[in-house]
Amino acid sequence: MPVDPNSHVPIYEQIVEHIRGLVAAGVYRPGEALPSIRGLALDLVVNPNTVQRAYQELQREGLIVKRKGLGAFVAQQGDTSAQRGSESAVLARFADGIQTGRAASMSQSHIMTIFNRALRPVAGESAPDQATSPEEREDS
Amino acid sequence: MPVDPNSHVPIYEQIVEHIRGLVAAGVYRPGEALPSIRGLALDLVVNPNTVQRAYQELQREGLIVKRKGLGAFVAQQGDTSAQRGSESAVLARFADGIQTGRAASMSQSHIMTIFNRALRPVAGESAPDQATSPEEREDS
Amino acid sequence: MPVDPNSHVPIYEQIVEHIRGLVAAGVYRPGEALPSIRGLALDLVVNPNTVQRAYQELQREGLIVKRKGLGAFVAQQGDTSAQRGSESAVLARFADGIQTGRAASMSQSHIMTIFNRALRPVAGESAPDQATSPEEREDS
Amino acid sequence: MPVDPNSHVPIYEQIVEHIRGLVAAGVYRPGEALPSIRGLALDLVVNPNTVQRAYQELQREGLIVKRKGLGAFVAQQGDTSAQRGSESAVLARFADGIQTGRAASMSQSHIMTIFNRALRPVAGESAPDQATSPEEREDS
C-alpha cells in the first residue's frame, strides 16, 4: 500500500505506476482481473474517484480493459506494454538525475559513483553486483 | 533555460535545483551576486513571484544570502553545500528509478543497462561522455 | 452480433434496435416467435437481464407480445411499426450528424460528401451498393 | 448553452464536441484563449469538474493546451485537428445510421431519401440544395 499523499506526484499516478509495475512483474497476467476500483480504494485509504482516474489512465495506455459490471482486466499485450512503460519511467528518472548531475558539473565517474551508491544503499563501493534490500524511499 | 511547466515538480523547485547546480558548478562563486529576480524571471519566462519563492528556498537552505537593496549573493560555504545538495538530488532520482525498476521485477543488470542507456543517449557504447539531454517526459 | 459494449447507447437499446431491424427486414414476421431470452443472451454474449430489458422495451413499443410459457412473438402490425421505428432511428442519427457538421460550420455540400463517403466506405463512387460496415468508433 | 443532462452521451463529451465544433468553425483560433473552466462551468450550469474533464480530453486530443494560472488555449494546429475530429464524428453518425437502415433492409435510395429529409426538415424533396434552419434536436 505505497501511496504517499504528500508527494509531488499525484496519487492517481502513483497508483498507475504501482499497477504498471505489478503487471510488468507478472503479478497480474493478461486476462486476469485487477482489484475492483472500490476495493482498491478501501485498501489504499483513498477515494474511489482517485482509483477510477488511475484505471482510466491505465486503460488509455492500453494496459487494462474495463468491462462494466465485471471489473478491470489486464489487456492482452498488457504485460509487455507495462514492461515498456516501466522501462521508460526508470530511464526518465535516470536521465533526469544525470542531467541534474551534469548541470552541477559532476564528472561521468562521479555520477556513476552516485548511481552505485543508490544501487547498494548500505554496503561499500567495492562490494559485488548484488544489492541488499533498498530502504523504502518517500519523497515530498 | 531548463524549466518545464507540466512537470510534477513545481517550477520554483526546478529553479532551486538549477541555481544550486550553477553554484555547485562554480558558475557563481561564494560572495558573487546572483541574477536579479526580475531578470531571471524574464530569462526563464516565468513569473517573478516564482523566482522569488525559489530564492526564498535557497536562502532557507543557507545557500544564498539576500542583502536589502543589493540583491542575492552566494553564501560563504555555498559552493560545498550546493555540491552536497546536488548530490542528494541526483541520488534521490537514481534511487527512485531503481525502486521503480525493482517494483517491475527488473534484474540488477537490466537496471544497469537502462542506466547506461541514459548515460549515452543515442550512440554506441564506445563513445563516452556526450551529454545531450535525452528526451523523455512523463507528465501532462 | 452487433452489440458494442463501450458505446454510449446502452446495450439493451442496441438490442432493441437490432430486433426492430430484423422485424422491419421481415426476418421475423408477425405472429412468428422471437429467439428466447436465454438463447439470444448466449448469442450476443450478454447478460440475460439485458435481453430481458430489451424485450420489455419492445413490448412497451407494441412491437412484440409475450405469452407466458411460450415466449415472445412479433405483434400483428409489428412489421410496419418496426419499419417506422427504424426509419426514425436512422433519421435521428442523420439529423444528429448534420447538426454536428453544421456546428462545425461545414457547408451543405461538405456534409453531403461525408455522407457519400459513409455510403461507400472505401471504393470509388462508380460502384454503388457495397455495404461492408465502415469502422468508426467514437467512445472508450 | 447546449448541454442536455438527460442524454446518453456524457456531459463532458457534449462539451468536448461543442468546443471542437467551435474551434473547427474558427470561432476560437489557434493561440486564442478559451473560456476558463470555472467560467464555462457557470455558463453551462455544470460542475467545474465536468468542464475540467472535457478540457482534459481536448488536451489529450491535441486540440488545446492548458497553462497553469493562465488558462486554456487553442493549440497551434488545433483548428485543423478539430476539423478532422468533427468530420469523423459526423461520419460516424452517418455510418451508424446507414448500418441501422441496412439492417432493416432499407434500399440505398430509401436511405438517401431519409438523409435528404434530415437535411431539409420541413421542405419537400424537390427543393434545391439549400436548407432551411434545422430544428434544435435533443435526444435522450
Place this chain on the structure above:
DNA sequence: GTGGTCTAGACCACA
C-alpha cells in the same frame, strides 16, 4: 484569477 487534485457522497447502467 487560473488549472490540478482530492474527498464525500450521490445516482445510473449493467451483470
Place this chain on the structure above:
DNA sequence: GTGGTCTAGACCACG
C-alpha cells in the same frame, strides 16, 4: 456486485 458520471466543496500551486 461492477464501472461511469456528476455534484459540492475543499486545498494546492502558479500568476
